[in-house]
Amino acid sequence: MTFPALAARLRTFLLGFSGTSLATGLQVVLLPWIAVSLVELPALQLSWVQASVLLPNLIFLLFGGALADRIDAARVAALSCIGLALCHAVLAYYLMHSIPSLALLLMYGVSLGVCTAFLQPARETLVQRGQQPPAGGKLQENQVQHLVTWMMLAQYGGQAVGMLLASRFDSWGAETLLLIQVVVLLFSAGFFISLCRDGAPSAKPAKKLPRALLEGFAEVRKSRAIFELVLLVGFNGLVHIGVFLVVLPLLAESYERGASYYAWLQIAFVVGTVTATVVMLRRGQGDHPGRGVLMCLLYSAALLIAISFGPTAFGLALLCTCWGAVAAASAALGKSIVQVLAPEQVRSRIISIYQFSLFGSAAIGALLAGVISEFTAPLTTLLWAGIFSLLAFVLVWISGALRQLDIRQPQGTED
Numbered sequence: 001m002t003f004p005a006l007a008a009r010l011r012t013f014l015l016g017f018s019g020t021s022l023a024t025g026l027q028v029v030l031l032p033w034i035a036v037s038l039v040e041l042p043a044l045q046l047s048w049v050q051a052s053v054l055l056p057n058l059i060f061l062l063f064g065g066a067l068a069d070r071i072d073a074a075r076v077a078a079l080s081c082i083g084l085a086l087c088h089a090v091l092a093y094y095l096m097h098s099i100p101s102l103a104l105l106l107m108y109g110v111s112l113g114v115c116t117a118f119l120q121p122a123r124e125t126l127v128q129r130g131q132q133p134p135a136g137g138k139l140q141e142n143q144v145q146h147l148v149t150w151m152m153l154a155q156y157g158g159q160a161v162g163m164l165l166a167s168r169f170d171s172w173g174a175e176t177l178l179l180i181q182v183v184v185l186l187f188s189a190g191f192f193i194s195l196c197r198d199g200a201p202s203a204k205p206a207k208k209l210p211r212a213l214l215e216g217f218a219e220v221r222k223s224r225a226i227f228e229l230v231l232l233v234g235f236n237g238l239v240h241i242g243v244f245l246v247v248l249p250l251l252a253e254s255y256e257r258g259a260s261y262y263a264w265l266q267i268a269f270v271v272g273t274v275t276a277t278v279v280m281l282r283r284g285q286g287d288h289p290g291r292g293v294l295m296c297l298l299y300s301a302a303l304l305i306a307i308s309f310g311p312t313a314f315g316l317a318l319l320c321t322c323w324g325a326v327a328a329a330s331a332a333l334g335k336s337i338v339q340v341l342a343p344e345q346v347r348s349r350i351i352s353i354y355q356f357s358l359f360g361s362a363a364i365g366a367l368l369a370g371v372i373s374e375f376t377a378p379l380t381t382l383l384w385a386g387i388f389s390l391l392a393f394v395l396v397w398i399s400g401a402l403r404q405l406d407i408r409q410p411q412g413t414e415d
Contacts, residue, residue, distance in 0.1 A: 009195065010150065013126055016191030017151055018158035020081060020123060023088075023181045023188075025162020027053075027112065030181075031105075033166070034174050038099055045102055051363075052109030053116075058360050060117035065352025066213050068122040073348060074195040077126060080119035081189035085182045087111045092178035121352040127151045127339065129195050145285040145407075148336045149277060152328060156273040163270070216349030219342070224401035225290060226341055226350065229334055232293065232402070234357040235392050236330065240300055241358075242365020243385050244269075248320075250378045255313050268317045272324025280332055289333040290402030296330035297393045304386030308379045340407050 035041045035049045068076045091108050094100055100108075127147050166177060220226050252261055286292060303323050311319060334354070342350040372381050397403055 009129060010147070012191050012194055013129060014150060014154045016077070016081075016188045016195070017123055017126075018154035019184045019188035019191070020084075020119065021155045021158025022162040022165075023084065023185050024116075025159035026166050026177055026181050027162075028159075029163055029166035030169065030174065030177055031109065033169050034095075034100070035105055037169075038095075038174065039102065039105065041102060041105075049102075049105050049109055052106045053113045054359065054363055056110050056113030057117045057120075058356065058363065060114055061120065061356045061359070062213055062216070062349070062352050064118035065121035065216065065349040067118065068125050068348035068352075069346060072196050073122040073125040074129070074192045074197070076118055076122035078189040078192040078196075080115050080122065081185045081192065083115040084112065084119070085185040085189070087115065088178045088181045088185070092175045092182070095175050095178070120355055121348045123192070124151070124335070124351050125348045126192070126195055142284065144339045145289070145336045146281070148339055149281045149285065149332055152332045152335070153274070153277045153281060156270065156277055156328065160270045160274065163266070213349065216346055216353055219346045220350055220353055223341055225405045226338065228396060228399060228401040229290075229293065229337055230354055230357045232297065232392070232396055233334060233354060234361040235389075236297070236300075237358040237361035238365035238368070239385050239388055239392075240304075240327070240365075241362035242367075242369040243304070243382060244323075245362070245366045246369040247373055247378045247381050247385075250373055251307075251316070251382075254378065255316075261313065265317055265320045268320040269324035269327075272321040272326075273328035275321075276325035276328040277332060280329065285333055285336055287406055289337050289407065290405035292333045293330055293337070294393060294397055294402055296326050296333070297389060297396070299326045300330075301386045301389030301393060304382050304389060308383035308386060310379055337402075337405070337407075 031053070032046060032050065035046050041049065064076070087108060091100065091104075094104065128144060165180060169177065220230055248265065252265055255261060300323070303319055303326065307316065307319050338350055338354055339347070369381060372384075
């Protein structure tokens, strides 16, 4: 199915989602470049700026999921986009007149983190609005998987375009790139607004917000497959993302090929993610996505151990491409499981718990990877990460909830 042939609602969702992903791809590169090249911050203060974006996201992410369940998720996504656009516009205006201080960059990062925390669960909740369900029914499991794969393609493609635009930093300047983010996010807000539900708003939920949050955790605990998936996603964030963020740049530096080589490793990873997503879009995800998630864990373990043997510069780039493909497949399969199994009334909260497990453990994993790499060689850190991934694979395979999951069968809840 080609993009022009997609249903109008799905095109609208994908345009809004890819716009927010493009802005994220720009932000990931632009913020540290502003901090280093314009403000000339040292490494420690740069880490504070990076953390200022992540930490509020972790604090408010669960509240964002609860809010998207209580009111229309499309409205939450649109307002979050407007908030992000305002943040970028303020910094762009300031840069036109002066060089920002560390305090201003920290305020900017915190504001981005808060808005992103409300955007992430809301926009992913909207994926099933991309296709109209049959009258009085719900989408079939393979339809949901197809929608999630399109969503992942929009995410990775948008981020790749954003990173390519960020590479024009020296030619265009930070102000121009920030204004591009503003325009793209305002368009995304418009697309999300067009997905708002028609009719009168639903009745105000009787449950207070704290109780609504606890209900989300209770729903996760009821489903063994979702509970096991959330734990596994936490492990992936702790071990794999932490290694990718900290150990990979250290390893790239050891090849003494400069920053351009690390950039090529990032591009190789993105090529892998896009390739895997396109393949899944054409071939589907299958009826046993849980087994696919487990096999991705096994492949990740093999890749980490292979990299720990010290490949050539070209070999490392090739392995990074494979790593990106495995990461994309694992993410698409995991999000499909959540979309299929999570009840609609608590879906946003379960998505936010899924993301909280991933991002929270990723922050801890990055710190641990940095501490371990301080006392051991990066290759040793990779080897241990691969060994722990093998152990995790064995444990989750024996547990059986994900391994036995068949989306064709009605899913009950288990204590």
